[in-house]
Amino acid sequence: MSVSNLNYLFHPRSLAVIGASDHEDSLGGIVLRNVLASGYGGPVMPVHPEVDQVAGMSAYHDIASMPESPDVAVICTPAPTVPELIAELGERGVKAAIIITAGLGRQCDGGGRTLQEAALDAARSHSLRLLGPNCVGLIVPSIGLNASFAPSGALPGHLALVSQSGAMCTAVMDWAHSKGIGFSHLISLGNCADVDFDDTINYLAEQPDVHAILLYIESVRHARAFMTASRSAARMKPVLAVKAGRVEQGARAAASHTGAIAGADDVYDAAIRRAGMLRLLTIEDLFDAAEMLSRCQPPRGDRLAIVTNGGGPGVMATDTLVTAGGTLAELSEETIAALDKVLPPTWSKANPLDIIGDAPPERYVKTLQCLDTDENIDATLLIHAPSAIAPSHEIARAVIEALPALDHPLLVCWLGGDAVVTARKLFDAADVPSFESPEDAVNAFLRLVQYQRNQHLLQQMPTSRAAKSEPDIDTARNRIDTAIKSGQEMMGEVEAKELLAAYGIPVVQTRIAGSVDEVERLAWQIGFPVAVKIRSPDITHKSDVGGVALNLDTPEEARAAAEAMIRRVRRLFPRAGIDGFSVQKMVHRPGAHELIIGATVDATFGPIVLFGHGGTAVEVIRDRAIGLPPLNMTLARDMIERTRISRLLAGYRDRPPAAIDAICDVLVQTSRLMEDHVQIVELDINPLLADENGVLVLDARVKVQEAECSGAGRLAIEPEP
DSSP states (O other): OOOTTHHHHHSOSOEEEETOOSOTTSHHHHHHHHHHHTTOOSOEEEEOSSOSEETTEEOBSSGGGSSSOOSEEEEOSOGGGHHHHHHHHHHTTOOEEEEOOOOTTTOBOTTSOBHHHHHHHHHHTTTOEEEOSSOOEEEEGGGTEEEEOOSSOOEEEEEEEEESOHHHHHHHHHHHHHHTOEEEEEEEOTTOSSSOHHHHHHHHHTOTTOOEEEEEESOOSOHHHHHHHHHHHHTTSOEEEEESOOSOOSOOOOSSHHHHHOOHHHHHHHHHHHTTOEEESSHHHHHHHHHHHHHSOOOSSSEEEEEESSHHHHHHHHHHHHHTTOEEOOOOHHHHHHHHHHSOTTSOSSSSEEOOTTOOHHHHHHHHHHHHTOTTOSEEEEEEOOOSSSOHHHHHHHHHHHGGGOOSOEEEEEOSSGGGHHHHHHHHHTTOOEESSHHHHHHHHHHHHHHHHHHHHHTOOOBTTOSSSOOOHHHHHHHHHHHHHTTOSEEOHHHHHHHHHHTTOOBOOEEEESSHHHHHHHHHHHOSSEEEEEEOTTOSOGGGGTOEEEEEOSHHHHHHHHHHHHHHHHHHOTTOOOOEEEEEEOOOOTTOEEEEEEEEEETTTEEEEEEEEOSTTHHHHOOEEEEOSSOOHHHHHHHHHTSTHHHHHTOBTTBOOOOHHHHHHHHHHHHHHHHHOTTEEEEEEEEEEEETTEEEEOOEEEEEOOOOSOTGGGOSSOOBO
């Protein structure tokens, strides 16, 4: 959990190979050959219990007989030998060990510990750091270090790759070598017994020769340490991640809609976004994005201007942009007037800009200069198809000369093959990103946009008191304690609404009826029309059993609805307990949107907050966004904007915009509830009605359990004081 002794691990002055061998197919033999072939300049000490020489070098029979204490030992011996070797290395003052050996997590020692636990215990007493076990090893090309059993080395460069998968390490190395991509570090984490993502990210963030950190993630063990390290590193340099295991097999049993639809991959996506990192889907995307971020300044927004000498490619780029959620920039009147002076009368007069196939180099340059002054544009994509009028390389030279005076980020697509090879090489030499297809160029632009948005979220520093109004914490605590003491894991609707009301969340008034007679009486008192709902701790979703009746206009209708509910429940769930009914005034807000706001506790990242399209079909629609507490109004608004229903909330035709700030405040207060009350494990507000007049909770569910730790203590992101 720290960078202690990591400099010895990642920049060793000397090393030992435990289990070194002359056998070509042995693990120790492969590792030793890689170390010797990579040009490592420090002392190398092979250790083998039975031979005096390995690879023509003097070998040592044990750790005690080594002439000096190496900074790092690479262990390639059978699993049962590893814990004792770690203890001996610690006694010799070795600072770090790379455990290539697999199987330590599955075998036990005589005391019932796994061999991995035994090795870790031995290391801790000497502050000896462990990489692995079950890892490929470590490669640092800048010092000629290849302490791995990878089939080939790596080119030197400025990208650091950290991977939990050894197979991905070797595959990426082979792929990168064919592309001429170099690395500062290749770190195979293996089982992460000690050195984990947070340790390596903290170390690499401080290394000046590391320009970007690339992560291949299968799982995260220490969420807060991971988030703290990632957020710190992402403020200094790009941190990009591929997260494996995007599809969750099987539905998770949950007591709420939120628990059912908040998948683990959604949570990882939210964590990566909140940490200011950029998530990619493939290894190739990972390297493409790293190259883009090193060559191109991220744009301020998603408004793209497209310039092309052919209409078709411009249309293709526009289709890709709009389909993926980007925005085609709208040219200002001043820009159109300026372009009229430099372009032929037949130009498109709109974005995308077709500057006609006969465009010479100066027309490209003047067009880019006109667009550069338009505040409606965040970036420009130039698409060029080969033309007989002007060679592509001449256009490339003219654009490169004009670049220093341009403020907008520029991406270029050179369509074609042999005719544009020179133009691509010129742009590569000028460190300007270029692409082979309009689709690739637009997708690269959208990655830049997402990265910039994530960086903006990274700058948000919400406190644990981010909501607009101070809640009545004592009332909320009393409601929770009462439910737990009564053995009521799922709070009743009325109690749940009282909990929300204590945090300033508007709720519809709801009263409890213990019998059908009382339903009739309360309906008279409240005034018609009313809604009647069944109250049962054993029924998760009331509508599934016909446990909700709406728009009841007479006492007789209210009574009949309650009696019918009892009959249905007795038939469908004969063992379900019935605690009575809730009666509430029908709310008539024509045109109001049905939303869901919820919270649950993820096994890895702790409390999460969900926002989306609500109603009874919420699990079918699955239009949702996930956020990690603590939230503020900016983070809440970002969650809303990531859903499809946000377009409806913005207003359309004769529908005014919904009160977005009121929705954001409910999200922030829900986050606050999860911070303040560790006993809350699931929470659903569904539906939350939202229109131009504000928000109102119609139904709510809250699941509570006994807990010991503090609410803020279970958050993956520590609130600011």
